[in-house]
Amino acid sequence: MMITGLALLSSPASSKTRLCESENVTVSFQLEEHAEMVCKGVRKAKVLFENCGMPSLSTPLRIDVVEDMIGDCLGQYHCGGNLIEIISPAVMQGRGEPDGVFAHLSSGKYFQSVLIHELAHAATDGMPCPFDFCHVGPEYVAYSMQVMSLSREEQMLFEQSIDMDNLISVEHLHPLVLFMAPDVFTQRVWAHLKQREAPCEFLGQLINGEVIIDFETVEPK
Incomplete structure (x- = not known):
């Protein structure tokens, strides 16, 4: 999840901080064990992003592991604030749907995948948008990285609930699907990406603004 603006939540007094070795990331x-998981996830994201031609995590970033968050969010990247907040693994697992698309993952793997989702938002902050708001493009990239971060075996389990041969068009990626049925949106994103001849090249076109998959929306008066 990516949110605009910056509303920092104060860290608990008992929180500690550390700098991930060789990375420009501070963890609260x-x-x-949570700090270790975050730093491991950051290292994994760095390799994944490099292999797929994604922008690097060049800006200093702070990641707060928290025990609660407003709403049902599992993680949030604060646009322009260089901050990610992410729910701790145990709490995150409890919030997950038992029949959700990531239900087959262990708590640690699920936590890491959500972290990489938010790191993708951080790496692509400021993606070109010709409209007042663009949600589909940034979330397409973030969910793609989240599923791509899984092992091939985990991806195959994820794909069991999808008809990967059913052609997905941009119209199937409407923002209403994103907000009302995020699991369905994630499934469609992965199927759509796998149907591209060059998936990473397509992601690069999205990030650079060469391809726009968002829709112009009109606010009701």
Whole structure:
């Protein structure tokens, strides 16, 4: 999830901070194992992004592992604020749907995939948008990276609930699907991406603004 503006939540007094080795990322945490998981996820994202031609995480970034968050969010990237907030693994697993598209993942793998989703938002902050708001493009990239971060075996389990041969068009990626049925949106994104001749090249075109898959929306008066 990506949100605009910056509304920092104060970290608990008992939180500690550390800098991920060789990365420009500071982690705020309560349990040492959470810091290790974050730094491991950042390293994995760095390799994944490089392999797919994604922008690098060049700007200093802070990641806060928290125990609660407004609404049902699992993670949030604060646009322009160089901050990610992410729910701790145990709480995150409890919030996940038992029949959701990522239900087959362990709590650690699920946490890492959500982190990489938010890191993708951080790496692509400021994607070109010809409209007042663009949600589909940034979320397409973030969900693509989230599923791409899984092992091939985990991806195959994810794909069991999708008809990968059913051609997905941009019209199937409407923002209403994103907001009303995010699991369905994620499935359609992955199927659509896998149907591209050059998936990473397509993601690059989205990030550079060469391809726009968002829709212009009109606010009701």
